[in-house]
Amino acid sequence: xxxxxxxxxxxxxxxxxxxxxxxxxxxxxxxxxxxxxxxxxxxxxxxxxxxxxxxxxxxxxxxxxxxxxxxxxxxxxxxxxxxxxxxxxxxxxxxxxxxxxxxxxxxxxxxxxxxxxxxxxxxxxxxxxxxxxxxxxxxxxxxxxxxxxxxxxxxxxxxxxxxxxxxxxxxxxxxxxxxxxxxxxxxxxxxxxxxxxxxxxxxxxxxxxxxxxxxxxxxxxxxxxxxxxxxxxxxxxxxxxxxxxxxxxxxxxxxxxxxxxxxxxxxxxxxxxxxxxxxxxxxxxxxxxxxxxxxxxxxxxxxxxxxxxxxxxxxxxxxxxxxxxxxxxxxxxxxxxxxxxxxxxxxxxxxxxxxxxxxxxxxxxxxxxxxxxxxxxxxxxxxxxxxxxxxxxxxxxxxxxxxxxxxxxxxxxxxxxxxxxxxxxxxxxxxxxxxxxxxxxxxxxxxxxxxxxxxxxxxxxxxxxxxxxxxxxxxxxxxxxxxxxxxxxxxxxxxxxxxxxxxxxxxxxxxxxxxxxxxxxxxxxxxxxxxxxxxxxxxxxxxxxxxxxxxxxxxxxxxxxxxxxxxxxxxxxxxxxxxxxxxxxxxxxxxxxxxxxxxxxxxxxxxxxxxxxxxxxxxxxxxxxxxxxxxxxxxxxxxxxxxx
Amino acid sequence: xxxxxxxxxxxxxxxxxxxxxxxxxxxxxxxxxxxxxxxxxxxxxxxxxxxxxxxxxxxxxxxxxxxxxxxxxxxxxxxxxxxxxxxxxxxxxxxxxxxxxxxxxxxxxxxxxxxxxxxxxxxxxxxxxxxxxxxxxxxxxxxxxxxxxxxxxxxxxxxxxxxxxxxxxxxx
Numbered sequence: 001x002x003x004x005x006x007x008x009x010x011x012x013x014x015x016x017x018x019x020x021x022x023x024x025x026x027x028x029x030x031x032x033x034x035x036x037x038x039x040x041x042x043x044x045x046x047x048x049x050x051x052x053x054x055x056x057x058x059x060x061x062x063x064x065x066x067x068x069x070x071x072x073x074x075x076x077x078x079x080x081x082x083x084x085x086x087x088x089x090x091x092x093x094x095x096x097x098x099x100x101x102x103x104x105x106x107x108x109x110x111x112x113x114x115x116x117x118x119x120x121x122x123x124x125x126x127x128x129x130x131x132x133x134x135x136x137x138x139x140x141x142x143x144x145x146x147x148x149x150x151x152x153x154x155x156x157x158x159x160x161x162x163x164x165x166x167x168x169x170x171x172x173x174x175x176x177x178x179x180x181x182x183x184x185x186x187x188x189x190x191x192x193x194x195x196x197x198x199x200x201x202x203x204x205x206x207x208x209x210x211x212x213x214x215x216x217x218x219x220x221x222x223x224x225x226x227x228x229x230x231x232x233x234x235x236x237x238x239x240x241x242x243x244x245x246x247x248x249x250x251x252x253x254x255x256x257x258x259x260x261x262x263x264x265x266x267x268x269x270x271x272x273x274x275x276x277x278x279x280x281x282x283x284x285x286x287x288x289x290x291x292x293x294x295x296x297x298x299x300x301x302x303x304x305x306x307x308x309x310x311x312x313x314x315x316x317x318x319x320x321x322x323x324x325x326x327x328x329x330x331x332x333x334x335x336x337x338x339x340x341x342x343x344x345x346x347x348x349x350x351x352x353x354x355x356x357x358x359x360x361x362x363x364x365x366x367x368x369x370x371x372x373x374x375x376x377x378x379x380x381x382x383x384x385x386x387x388x389x390x391x392x393x394x395x396x397x398x399x400x401x402x403x404x405x406x407x408x409x410x411x412x413x414x415x416x417x418x419x420x421x422x423x424x425x426x427x428x429x430x431x432x433x434x435x436x437x438x439x440x441x442x443x444x445x446x447x448x449x450x451x452x453x454x455x456x457x458x459x460x461x462x463x464x465x466x467x468x469x470x471x472x473x474x475x476x477x478x479x480x481x482x483x484x485x486x487x488x489x490x491x492x493x494x495x496x497x498x499x500x501x502x503x504x505x506x507x508x509x510x511x512x513x514x515x516x517x518x519x520x521x522x523x524x525x526x527x528x529x530x531x532x533x534x535x536x537x538x539x540x541x542x543x544x545x546x547x548x549x550x551x552x553x554x555x556x557x558x559x560x561x562x563x564x565x566x567x568x569x570x571x572x573x574x575x576x577x578x579x580x581x582x583x584x585x586x587x588x589x590x591x592x593x594x595x596x597x598x599x600x601x602x603x604x605x606x607x608x609x610x611x612x613x614x615x616x617x618x619x620x621x622x623x624x625x626x627x628x629x630x631x632x633x634x635x636x637x638x639x640x641x642x643x644x
Numbered sequence: 645x646x647x648x649x650x651x652x653x654x655x656x657x658x659x660x661x662x663x664x665x666x667x668x669x670x671x672x673x674x675x676x677x678x679x680x681x682x683x684x685x686x687x688x689x690x691x692x693x694x695x696x697x698x699x700x701x702x703x704x705x706x707x708x709x710x711x712x713x714x715x716x717x718x719x720x721x722x723x724x725x726x727x728x729x730x731x732x733x734x735x736x737x738x739x740x741x742x743x744x745x746x747x748x749x750x751x752x753x754x755x756x757x758x759x760x761x762x763x764x765x766x767x768x769x770x771x772x773x774x775x776x777x778x779x780x781x782x783x784x785x786x787x788x789x790x791x792x793x794x795x796x797x798x799x800x801x802x803x804x805x806x807x808x809x810x811x812x813x814x815x816x
Contacts, residue, residue, distance in 0.1 A: 007770045010751050011666050018679040019665070021657050021686065025650070028690040487676055 073256040077154075078120040078129025078350070080524050080583050082256050086133050087118050087526055089252035090150050094139070096250075097243040104140040108535055115533075116526045119500045129350065130154070130258060137526075138231060144238030145231040150247070154255050156223025160184070160215070175241070179249040183216040187241045206233030214244040222255060224248050273346075273443040274321040282326055283311045285439040286342055293430040294333045303330050303337070314339075321445050322346040328418070338401075338421020344442045348414020352378065354523075355406060356466050359638045363397055364473035373436055378408040381428050384465040385472045396484060397472045402465055403428060405435040413442050467502045467642060471519055474636035475506060478629055482510025500524065502642065508591070513624035517591040519633075523643040529553075529563050529580045547576065560635065564627060571595040575627045577634035585643060589634040594619030645693055653693050657686050660703070664710060670766045671714045673755045685710045707771050708781035711763050757796055764789055765796040 075082035091114045094101060103115040118135035136149040153159045173189040191210040209230040216224050226248045228237055247253065271278040287310065290297045299308040311329035328341035345351045358368035358380065367383035386400030405428070407415045417435045419426060426434075434440075472486050486506040504519040527533045531551035549567030556562060559582040567574045574592045595618065625633070633639065645653065664685065668678035688709050689696050699705040754762060760782065767778045768789070775793075779786045 004770055004772060007670060008666065011669060014662055014665060015675050017661065017665060018676070019661060019682045019686070021654065021661075024683055024687045025654075025690060028687055
């Protein structure tokens with residue numbers, strides 16, 4: 001037997017893959033468009049390459065309908081109210097452009113209830129929520145299914161430079177025109193028929209279809225793209241370019257103006273934000289603050305490495321202008337070691353408000369405090385729970401080694417400090433003192449017109465276990481006995497304010513019963529949930545179960561809507577509970593009875609679970625929690641408020 | 645990337661996905677992280693596809709990308725988390741079948757090897773890369789690969805026979 005065979009046998013059967021190749025491709029396409037103008041053209045060329053003769057549907061300089069100029073919006077950019085306003089404007093514009101449209105998803109109509117999802121933030125990963133807007137939805141016009149998207153970018157010049165123009169390499173049908181208020185517009189259409197669909201994409205992609213992109217740069221400098229794509233394999237879109245142009249130039253679909261700049265934080269900092277010098281200054285200030293707390297403090301070059309006079313930042317950090325982040329560095333105090341990470345947010349009030357509050361239940365609650373400092377700063381200090389469910393680990397929540405201190409200062413700046421190494425390295429009080437150190441201040445931004453490194457924003461794992469800790473607290477509270485496994489499945493990568501979705505996989509076992517579960521938390525869903533609308537929630541987050549079954553809905557005294565669905569099929573019993581806050585934030589909890597009837601019913605997909613709990617562990621006749629307990633979990637404050 | 649390249653990329657990824665996931669799992673011992681690593685890797689492949697397909701040994705190149713993705717990932721402090729509170733719950737989990745115990749032991753032992761030594765073992769003995777290819781991927785000399793591979797296998801053998809093999813944590 002070869003080594004390879006030995007290892008393959010040890011690995012055993014592969015669990016279902018969570019690698020989404022199409023999503024990876026989509027992300028890379030978008031990143032490429034942003035990185036390089038030329039590469040952006042190449043992406044368009046990829047579409048171009050498949051085009052077969054398409055009739056020009058757009059008459060050059062056809063006059064687009066004009067919507068009356070709307071008063072400037074008064075909502076605060078990036079807030080749920082602002083998203084609601086833009087959503088409503090988009091929905092109204094689409095209905096105005098195509099009165100026959102029916103909202104729909106995956107062939108299921110929701111009638112006049114808009115099935116429109118949106119999120120704040122621009123195209124750049126982890127962008128500030130006021131940087132732009134992205135929305136998408138599915139409609140049916142006659143017999144044609146269409147996916148529609150709307151993307152607005154506040155600072156639109158670079159997008160326009162990258163994506164505009166019919167330069168001959170673009171889509172075969174490309175028209176340029178000027179809009180009613182001076183907007184420069186390009187309309188690109190591309191149709192294909194009889195394309196070969198790779199074997200593994202059959203059922204996901206169609207061999208025929210049509211896409212359309214209407215892009216415009218507006219007089220206020222913002223960029224908008226309205227996209228339409230056939231979703232049913234029909235060779236032609238049932239909407240015209242004129243209709244999409246009408247949406248793109250609709251004056252009500254606009255970002256709210258930025259509020260006037262907050263007074264600059266008073267600071268004696270002389271370096272300029274976003275420069276290497278500023279990163280060095282912050283590193284030195286952190287060194288001094290830590291040495292004040294622990295005389296034996298020293299940086300080390302790496303885990304178990306040699307002494308270094310200055311921090312050696314792994315991951316290089318992202319010293320950008322508004323959200324500088326210093327990666328993480330190894331340190332030692334005597335014979336104990338740890339790692340530390342520091343970040344700042346210039347306009348930090350939203351970051352503070354969007355951060356998950358302290359859990360209310362159990363171990364997690366006892367290890368999280370909110371207090372006010374002597375100079376009026378708000379301080380949130382958490383000792384996070386370890387991930388649980390790893391082989392050999394405790395099958396109940398326990399404290400991990402990671403602690404996190406967040407400070408919102410009176411000047412509106414926000415600081416977060418993440419430290420691993422446990423309480424014996426530095427106490428929470430010491431860490432709080434470090435986090436409160438006024439020398440750890442954000443530097444003034446560069447003068448207007450200065451070319452500064454934008455950095456790449458906060459780290460992808462900004463959340464660093466806060467979400468998992470809250471979900472574990474809720475699960476632990478509802479199921480106080482038995483065995484629990486819980487892992488973060490998606491989310492945690494949205495930066496200080498942009499994280500709109502988190503999901504978790506969990507397993508529970510008690511009293512001879514077992515079940516696979518899933519927790520999905522969304523900051524906001526566009527639709528008001530009801531038995532009718534849960535069926536049309538986008539399938540992307542629910543690939544392995546349907547929302548069909550015995551449904552009941554109610555509204556609680558606190559205004560939260562609760563929808564429960566019980567489905568039974570071939571031995572599989574699934575309880576689903578949706579809870580929607582009045583502001584449309586949502587929690588969904590799904591739990592089955594693990595009948596082990598096949599892959600389609602063995603949630604979740606994560607192989608770690610299968611590893612620690614073999615797939616042949618069967619459940620009982622019913623899920624291990626009652627429907628009431630599943631509702632209790634979904635309504636648990638630590639989940640309902642996880643993404644405030 | 646044009647449509648033809650993209651199709652070629654999709655076919656390549658589809659053909660290698662299972663193997664990449666297995667390799668990633670051997671490196672990180674966590675299917676969630678393994679799938680994340682594979683996603684990162686194939687994202688990088690997409691970005692540099694023309695260069696990738698021109699590589700002399702595409703598979704070795706791809707495994708190099710994957711290995712570096714893992715080495716980068718494991719430097720993050722929150723990947724080092726270990727539970728500090730013991731809250732054991734006695735539950736009536738059925739004992740796994742014997743084959744599963746063996747499988748767990750082997751994978752667990754692999755997990756106890758230091759990161760680079762584990763990478764050498766996986767690249768040399770699972771991915772079947774040459775000493776030279778492994779050295780190039782990890783940026784070390786061929787001598788280092790040979791010695792690390794020998795020590796890795798020796799450690800596995802010793803751990804197999806050691807009663808302390810269930811101790812968690814990396815060996816130094």
